[in-house]
Amino acid sequence: MRILLDKFSKSFGDVRVIEDMTLEIKDGEMLALLGPSGCGKSTTLFAICGIHKVTGGRILFGDRDMTGVPSQERNVGVVFQSYALYPHMTVAENIAFPLRIRKLPEAEVKRQMEEMANLVHIEALLDRRPAELSGGQQQRVALARALVRRPNVLLLDEPLANLDAKLRLEMRSEIRRIQLETGITAILVTHDQVEAMSMCDRIAIMNAGEIIQIATPQEMYRNPRTAFVAGFLGNPPIAFIEAEARGGMLAVKDADIRLPMPANATTPPDGTPVIVGIRPENLGRDGDAPIRGRISFVETQGRENLYDLTLANGSVLRSIQRESDDVSLNDEVEWRVRSDQLFLFAQNGERL
Amino acid sequence: MNASRDIARDGSAPLKARAVPARRSFGWLNSSKGLGIVLLTPALMLVVLFFLAPVVLTAVFAFTNMSTATGITGGAYQVSPGTLRVLTDRYGMRELAARLGQPTYIVDEEGLAALEEMGIDPGIIAGLRDEHLGETYSSRREFEREIRDLPDRPSTRTVKQISAEFSRSLANARFGNAGALVAAAEAIDPDLGDAEKEALLDATYTGWTWTTDNFRRLASSPQTTRVLLNTVFFVALTLTLFNTGFAMVLAITTHYIPERPAGIFRIIWFLPRISPAVIYVLLWKWLAWDTGFISAFLDNFGVRPRNWMLGSATNAWVFVILINGFVGASMGMVIFASAIKAIPQSLFHAASVDGAYRWQQVRHIILPHLKWPILFVTCYQTLSLLTAIDHILLSTDGGPGGSTEVWSLWVYHTALNNYAGNLQYGYGAAMALVLVVIGVVLSLIYLRLFNYSALIVKPRIEH
Numbered sequence A: 001m002r003i004l005l006d007k008f009s010k011s012f013g014d015v016r017v018i019e020d021m022t023l024e025i026k027d028g029e030m031l032a033l034l035g036p037s038g039c040g041k042s043t044t045l046f047a048i049c050g051i052h053k054v055t056g057g058r059i060l061f062g063d064r065d066m067t068g069v070p071s072q073e074r075n076v077g078v079v080f081q082s083y084a085l086y087p088h089m090t091v092a093e094n095i096a097f098p099l100r101i102r103k104l105p106e107a108e109v110k111r112q113m114e115e116m117a118n119l120v121h122i123e124a125l126l127d128r129r130p131a132e133l134s135g136g137q138q139q140r141v142a143l144a145r146a147l148v149r150r151p152n153v154l155l156l157d158e159p160l161a162n163l164d165a166k167l168r169l170e171m172r173s174e175i176r177r178i179q180l181e182t183g184i185t186a187i188l189v190t191h192d193q194v195e196a197m198s199m200c201d202r203i204a205i206m207n208a209g210e211i212i213q214i215a216t217p218q219e220m221y222r223n224p225r226t227a228f229v230a231g232f233l234g235n236p237p238i239a240f241i242e243a244e245a246r247g248g249m250l251a252v253k254d255a256d257i258r259l260p261m262p263a264n265a266t267t268p269p270d271g272t273p274v275i276v277g278i279r280p281e282n283l284g285r286d287g288d289a290p291i292r293g294r295i296s297f298v299e300t301q302g303r304e305n306l307y308d309l310t311l312a313n314g315s316v317l318r319s320i321q322r323e324s325d326d327v328s329l330n331d332e333v334e335w336r337v338r339s340d341q342l343f344l345f346a347q348n349g350e351r352l
Numbered sequence B: 001m002n003a004s005r006d007i008a009r010d011g012s013a014p015l016k017a018r019a020v021p022a023r024r025s026f027g028w029l030n031s032s033k034g035l036g037i038v039l040l041t042p043a044l045m046l047v048v049l050f051f052l053a054p055v056v057l058t059a060v061f062a063f064t065n066m067s068t069a070t071g072i073t074g075g076a077y078q079v080s081p082g083t084l085r086v087l088t089d090r091y092g093m094r095e096l097a098a099r100l101g102q103p104t105y106i107v108d109e110e111g112l113a114a115l116e117e118m119g120i121d122p123g124i125i126a127g128l129r130d131e132h133l134g135e136t137y138s139s140r141r142e143f144e145r146e147i148r149d150l151p152d153r154p155s156t157r158t159v160k161q162i163s164a165e166f167s168r169s170l171a172n173a174r175f176g177n178a179g180a181l182v183a184a185a186e187a188i189d190p191d192l193g194d195a196e197k198e199a200l201l202d203a204t205y206t207g208w209t210w211t212t213d214n215f216r217r218l219a220s221s222p223q224t225t226r227v228l229l230n231t232v233f234f235v236a237l238t239l240t241l242f243n244t245g246f247a248m249v250l251a252i253t254t255h256y257i258p259e260r261p262a263g264i265f266r267i268i269w270f271l272p273r274i275s276p277a278v279i280y281v282l283l284w285k286w287l288a289w290d291t292g293f294i295s296a297f298l299d300n301f302g303v304r305p306r307n308w309m310l311g312s313a314t315n316a317w318v319f320v321i322l323i324n325g326f327v328g329a330s331m332g333m334v335i336f337a338s339a340i341k342a343i344p345q346s347l348f349h350a351a352s353v354d355g356a357y358r359w360q361q362v363r364h365i366i367l368p369h370l371k372w373p374i375l376f377v378t379c380y381q382t383l384s385l386l387t388a389i390d391h392i393l394l395s396t397d398g399g400p401g402g403s404t405e406v407w408s409l410w411v412y413h414t415a416l417n418n419y420a421g422n423l424q425y426g427y428g429a430a431m432a433l434v435l436v437v438i439g440v441v442l443s444l445i446y447l448r449l450f451n452y453s454a455l456i457v458k459p460r461i462e463h
């Protein structure tokens, strides 16, 4: 089901958390709400499921205006960050709870509960209590409970935050599998860009209560709208250096480095201070614009090496390259940048 | 270098020498066991003095017939028309009672010695000894006739004096100990049997004695059943309606209203608990008096003013339960409210999106979390209601006509304060002992229940 937040605002007393946010989630799509802590992701989620009353705007499920509908009637499945399983109920009772509350016939409750338990692979744990489950198992139960009532939309509030690295990887694909299998519209709240990029069809990047950009992961990675977005996506992260437009070129501040203007950028007038973003994978042995610097840090990541390159002006660029041992710490090197992959931002962070 | 080392060595030696014995003599303090006993001693003494001693004393008193009449120290042996009637009625010794109660004159050496002392003519004394020693008369006139017939012919005044000295009646005599009473009785009737002596001692003893009659009396008294039913009624109704029921309603409603008004609300409900009982009950009395608020208010509608609290048994119960209930509800409210507060907010959020409306949240989330608090409050309040006395005493004092007399109040009325003025300490102690036994049994059951719960309650999921 399509979800539309139409000029939605939310404030707690005097604290304005979200103002005039418009966001559309397409039917069957999985959208990531990505942003730093405190930017209003949970608030948005709680508004969609009706736990928070909105202070302005509308929330539409399909064509139906849900703004004033209580959460009990919205038919939204939520996986809370803490899972919020009912500690006094068994796994089976937890999953069946939304159905029993709706007074479905007991045989039907049992059938659907078991079907859902099979879907998330917890058939063997039905008689246990939440306290007797591992984090990943609790997570699956929470997912089953959210899905069992066939909700209009599935909301996941940082569902993987409490899991260890391995389990997180496993549950990532598991959640995506279930979402694709059920074809449900889903919103995943996270502040982990890898999670957002690997699991979702589209990403909405939020900052301070505003949506900065909505796009597919690739699009957003290749074409960030602001420096904030560029900085949020990618690991190791993008590096920024200050420069100035000078005669159709970019002169790096306090360093004898000139970079060509990226082709897709609008050329600013001479003397304009700009910020140049260089992704680590675009700085290396091949490219068209040379950059000199000293290697100030080397980290071996197995297949690849991560280098920090300190320029004459003290700025640090990052480079990720195939593993090799021809360079070592404190070597002066001249590497190259692929100028068509540079991002150019104005002082205020807007992409040029 | 060497010197300083020497100093160091010399310096440390005496220190060590001093430290070692000290450590040895107080070494037991370092073991947790020894220290534990030392630290516990004051607590143990307090427990014995203030917790065990009252119970033990109650148990001891319960097996006596102490009352205002007997006093609580020992007594004397008092023969009176009353005791003689007891001898007749309870022991069936009518003849003995008659014998002891009659005026009796016995010519014995004791009396003769007394006559000598009084300076009576020795001739008369010798005559009495020779002719009448050892004789017994049951009427004064007969005895005096015999005296007049003596060879010396005493004057009428002397005859009276003499007869008085030989009067050996027991009626209205008081004896300090059992020996004196038996001696006196044997003087009247030398053939007194052991059973008769025993009965006499029992009947005339004015102090307290050991007895199990209190319990027999308690078991057979119709008032016992009535007071017991009153108590059960009072405890059950106050407990379910207020101490848990109303407390739960308060806790749940304050959970769903905003924090500030909820806090104010809770403080208001706490006021009865922290206001002095006398003042609190006085307010209720003002409310219910025939010139009080209710009467004054209903007067506007033509209802005749009356005392609403003591007007009828039903009214009295309503007030007793309301007064105690409002006091008792606060504890449950605080415990339930904090238990509800301990439930993670996310559970309520989850329940809301799962489709549960408020009353379903109460039923499926709150109540399961309140299982142990409810059990705890029920247990605790049963015990405190069983012994609750102050508010009832101050409000209805068990009235009207004993209709709100509960067990603890009955104990008080029997043993410590009643209109008749005969305070029956022993009987009251027996009643109190019954209460103590019930309380101990309930406590043991509850303690088991709670320990057991500690074992089976599984750790809650971490949030």
Ligand SMILES: Nc1ncnc2c1ncn2[C@@H]1O[C@H](COP(=O)(O)OP(=O)(O)OP(=O)(O)O)[C@@H](O)[C@H]1O
Residues within 6 Å of the ligand: A012, A015, A017, A035, A036, A037, A038, A039, A040, A041, A042, A043, A044, A191
């Ligand atoms: N009940 C509330 N009262 C006042 N301010 C609130 C309330 N709830 C949230 N906020 C504020 O709203 C802002 C957004 O909160 P929100 O919980 O949506 O953040 P988030 O993006 O989910 O962060 P995180 O990633 O840490 O969970 C924060 O600044 C927070 O302080």
Ligand SMILES: [Mg+2]
Residues within 6 Å of the ligand: A041, A042, A043, A157
């Ligand atoms: Mg959050």
